[in-house]
Amino acid sequence: MNIGRIGLLVGVALASISASAPPSADLILRGGTIYTGSDAPFVGDVAIKGDHIVEVSPHVARAATRVIDAHGMIVAPGFIDPHTHMGDDLTSDDPARRLIPMFLTQGVTTAFIGNDGGGEIDVGRVLDSARTRPVGINYATYTGFGTIRQRVIGEAKRAPTPQELAQMQALVASAMCQGAIGLSTGLFYAPQSFSKTDEVVALAAEAGKRGGFYDSHIRDESSYTVGLLAAIDEEIEIARAAHIPAHVSHIKALGVDVQGQAPAVIARIAGARAAGLDITASQYPWSASGSSMVASLVPLWAQDGGRKAMLARFDDPTQATRLRTDMAENMRKRGGPTKLLISEGAERNRTLAEVAAATKTDPISAAIAVIRVGDPGVISFNQSEADIAAFMRQPWVMTDSDASPGHPRVYGSFARKYAKYVVADHVLTLREMIERSSSLTADTFGLTGRGHLKAGAFADVVVFDPRRYAPRATYQQPTELAVGVQTVLVNGVLAVDGGKLTGRAAGRALPHRPPTGTCP
Template sequence: MRRTRWTISTAAVVLAAAFTSSGTAQDVGADIVIRGGTVYPGDAAPFRGDVAIKGDRIVYVGPQAPGPAKRVIDATGLVVAPGFIDPHTHVDNALASSDPAARLVLPFLTQGVTTAFLGVDGSGDPDMDKTFGRAKIGAEGMMDGFGQSTRDYGINFATYVGLGAVRLKVIGPADRAPTAAETAKMTALVSDAMCAGALGLSTGLFYAPQSFARRPEVVALAKAAAAKGGVYDSHIRDESSYTIGLKGAIDEALAFGREAGIPVHIAHIKALGVDVHGQAGAIIAQIEAAQKAGQIVHADQYPWSASGTGLSAALMPRWAQDGGRAAMLKRFDEPATMAKMRAEIADNLRRRGGPSALLITSGPSGAEGKTLEAIAKDAGVDPIDAAIDILKQREAGVASFNQSEADIAAFIRRPWVVTSSDASQGHPRYYASFARKYALYVKDKKVIDLQTFIDRSTSTTADMFGLSERGRLERGAFADVIAFDPNRFGPRADYTHPTMLSTGMRFVVVNGQLAIEEGEVTGAAAGRPLPRTPKPGSCP
């Protein structure tokens, strides 16, 4: 573990604590005791007391830790909780960076996020050794069946194997069904990845070329993940009215789960766009009917009215993306093709709320931080022409303001919907999702209470995905603990300033090491890859 000192001039940060167990009053010989905070253990009532840590484990949770400790932290007035678990992120590049500072993932630590899931939306590389940063070593050097990581990380992370990554490796970007041999090759890649520690199979069926995948292909890969005890995680085919509609896309995901015999997780659940506003209640009823019928189904959600995606994903017809970016650019120069394309782009722009509802968050110089409407006005062109001009230069990221607060609140209230960020560059959700959910939906709007927020950011998430010994403050669990000031914990990032670190986290402990101490980043890189152990007997 490397340890250097970093400072955050704007953020006070959170510390870690442990879970309520009826431990015996013995001398625990703790390295750290977090004393006198209001302890929210995760899936249990809060109490005022102590959390004691020795090495990378919690050794006591209760009213008063016995015996001496090397370090006592006064948590009076602070909320002490398990480290938050984010089940849908795009911090793969940060964790794969050659820069140790990037691998700390400060936007997460300053919100109390100590564990993240990667490889979402079908992006997960089937090469688990690469993702986990571990050397390909022989059996004599293995620990618990997996190679040791060769890098240091600020947070813990698990990963999916992705349909998109597997499909591109075997088929490429073309709009066609796989041959029998290609299907066998793809299922083998998924099986191997599962045996090497993948959580399950992720898909992004909204995005080309994954949008070209049909039921037999998806079910075959999901069955390969199911055989090893995995989860099916889906950015569903349509969150709006693009193709099969929101209800149809939920039906499809549920059908995949039933046919493959695999738990279904709906990524960043939402009702996206003017055509489906108000449908949250119907979608909730649809999912809960499946649950009552015995199917395992759950979801995550980020607390923002604007989604984040690519400009081409938001506006371009899927047929126009067949063959990849080069083929799409070529179609821009074909008048007959463009005439057909313009009508569909116009309808996609309408369902997104119009050009004023699309904010460019990354892209060509001069476009970032402006709406598509403003860019078109400045250039004196139609918004569709402005969008095509941007795409001719490079792909652009957008924040798309497309959800209603009523739908957001309806999903937040469901016990099977947990907190996530969908963290991506250029959108404030990377820096502030957990802080915003607390500040806006717990403190301000009171949509849920504090214990519900903590449980659905920790223990509920851990239980959904089988993360053993994390997500709760209890004796024997790994010491991922946070402590925050309930009066100050909140977001600073917004859509025009998306990279402002959140405030109010006083202490953050990752695997027993202080990553944030009195609002300062210590530089401790105590995070770990968390390869999932496959179903017993399912792997060689």
């Protein structure tokens, strides 16, 4: 037998073996423009097997069970949202809510919950929920200063006793050992606002000892109490004194008194970082914030003791003048009654000015009447585009949504950041937007194996059409799903396929693992 004949037979045999061998990938995303999270973009393929990526290269030669054509599309790591209020959705009894469709249709595959000091104490229960109640996205959780303080002290405006402080420290330590990613605070909100810095430091240090993070809605984003710059200084001091990485959630300059202060805030944080402190921030890409009517207008002194005590003060003629004066001042700081859009309840989609006109009264009387019925969400138009852009350009500022009901940021933050601040306004490049929405967040918070497209990483991937990716949610219609995302994988499972939700729930709880020896 000649050599040519032998070669032909060997080739046939190898082809036969290859044809009968099982595919070495379950899925290949073919021909998209790949942003890995750390490298310059290139056109190529991503191969996935099981819940991991097995190859990322200009051309993947291996066989696959399915190939998705991604030509003309952007292929990126699944986005990670470090500040949300989706805890109730993720632990809901309703499987449809637990899918978190408003995130998946933007390409968000991981979210943090428990922010603003509202995280649960029983962190183990929150994380274990995903085992019996499948979720659509991955999630990590904070334990919350507000939850802990309210359990131990209640709603009183006072310092803790030494015994109460020790009790709160123990609760933080326990939550960390159950898997909390850190301690969150909302120092703007009562009763957390009644704390002093040393109290916060004592609790944050317990998270720091166990490798956790300190995340804060700072004490003042405006000029309500200490002022924006002093609140930033407090954040830096907490990081220094508690020996903990600190994160400023939804960084902003809120209200007419502080608009234009972004450069000063940036300088303070940059200085702290240069001095060796680990300070980062996140930001939602909207000029309007979202809060409640009470938090926006009622002074902190009037919230001492909770809602019942606050309502009693409304009826106390000895306090009425002071209360109305302070509420009017807080309304001025937010730009006046035309800048406050009610997003919940009977007055939804009406500004406070419109409610006052309809009821033939003044805006403060109208606000008090609304608060007597409840505490609806309000959208407050209070930021300048110059400040937003200045914060967004910082390499230590990542993308968040602060997702809470009634605001379009739940359904459109990541899509808006692309459509407005990359495509329309050119504040960021596409690469910057993607990395600050994925790898920066994963690397900052130690989410090993996530935030990058590389062999060995978990297969959290988004594929979107750069010509169509955009939000549809508006302030008047905040629950419209974003468009333009073609494919989303969560842990290797198709959650969005051909632009449509599949209904498959492949998300996982992501418990923090404290260093050895720091937990019982």
